[in-house]
Amino acid sequence: MHEIVIVIADLYLPRDGDEARAAAGALVAPPALAQLLRFGTRTPGAPGGWREWLARWLGRADLAAVPVANVAAAGSGVREDAVLWLATPMHWVAGLHGVHLDGRAILRLTDAELGSLAADFNAAFRHSAVALQPLGAGELLAHGPDAAGIRTVEPARAWLAGLAESLPAGTGATAAALRRLGSELEMWLRDQAVNRARAARGERTVSALWFWGGPSEPAGVLPPRLYESPASVPTLALGSDAYLAGLARLAGARVQPLPEALDAGASAGRTVLVVELAGLGAGEDWSLAGALAEADRRYIAPALAALQRGAAGALTVLANDRMVVMRPAHRLRLWRRPRAGLAVLA
Helix, strand or coil: CCEEEEEECCCCCCCCCHHHHHHHHCCCCCHHHHHHHHHCEEECCCCCCHHHHHHHHCCCHHHCCCCHHHHHCCCCCCCCCCCEEEEEEECCEEECCEEECCCCCECCCCHHHHHHHHHHHHHHCCCCCCEEEEEECCEEEEECCCCCCCECCCHHHHHHHCHHHHCCECCCHHHHHHHHHHHHHHHHHCCCHHHHHHHHCCCCCCCEEEEECCCCCCCCCCCCCCCCCCCCCCEEEECCCHHHHHHHHHHCCEEECCCCCCCCCCCCCEEEEEECHHHCCCCCCCCHHHHHHHHHHHHHHHHHHHHHCCCCCEEEEEECCEEEEECHHHHHCCCCCCCCCCHHHC
8 A cells, every 4th residue: 555755854853851842842733744743653763864764665775874975876977986975055144143054054056056066166176186066956966085984964954953063073184174175165155156146136145065975984995886676666756855866766766856745646656755844935934834834735734635535554754863654543543632843753
């Protein structure tokens, strides 16, 4: 029977402890999500992050430990033994005490903007150890530097941890070089052509490129050979995420852009959606609550309706490294009291 998985890729909240639960409980859960959190079962979740969990769910446990950038680059013609990173365009918000991140810090550039940005970078930084390549899904692929062992934070988590605490960490010269490159990029981007065009249109400009998703093994240890494998169950992957696209290709799943709303009709296979709240709603009126309400209306509510009418056998939502699963029989748990806000996800 049809199984639906919804990953909210950029919902990260304080975790564990009374203060974290109180903060999450203060957030308003929209109707369908509130019903799911009340009647569903919270499982141990995804301590390694949603990407690792999804690789296992798709039957590709061998990819769970492969660097995110190598999986995202699958099918792009890059050598499998290349040292790769993702370089995500980010926007800093200026404040009284310096710059900081907000919930819309990640920018998804068009393919034309990515191509222009990569070409300009490769010309301006041609003597550096890094070259950029447009990857699609709003991302850039960075070739090099060979900086295995550096700890990086995915950009969606950085706003919670704080900007200073999320910069590439490590004690070696390569970590310092990566941070130095980041600083040089910030200066270069201020007058870059893509940014001038975005500023003229009133759009958020690129403040920095966030390097992450690269090698974590000691230098010289190569990722395993990436091969495509037919899916054991027909699977549809919906979303504009570079890792999702690469993983779907390797796992034999079909991938399509995220639709305006989920059509959760009867299906014999599985559907996974990767939703970014930052892309739901626009302008300065954007809010986390409003974006959650949009995700609820467009994706969670149709999936829950499919479950209730028997067109789906299970609905799973992953957010904040937590996982809640609901099956048709769970709606009979009428004795369960509603939980405050998003406390189940804390």
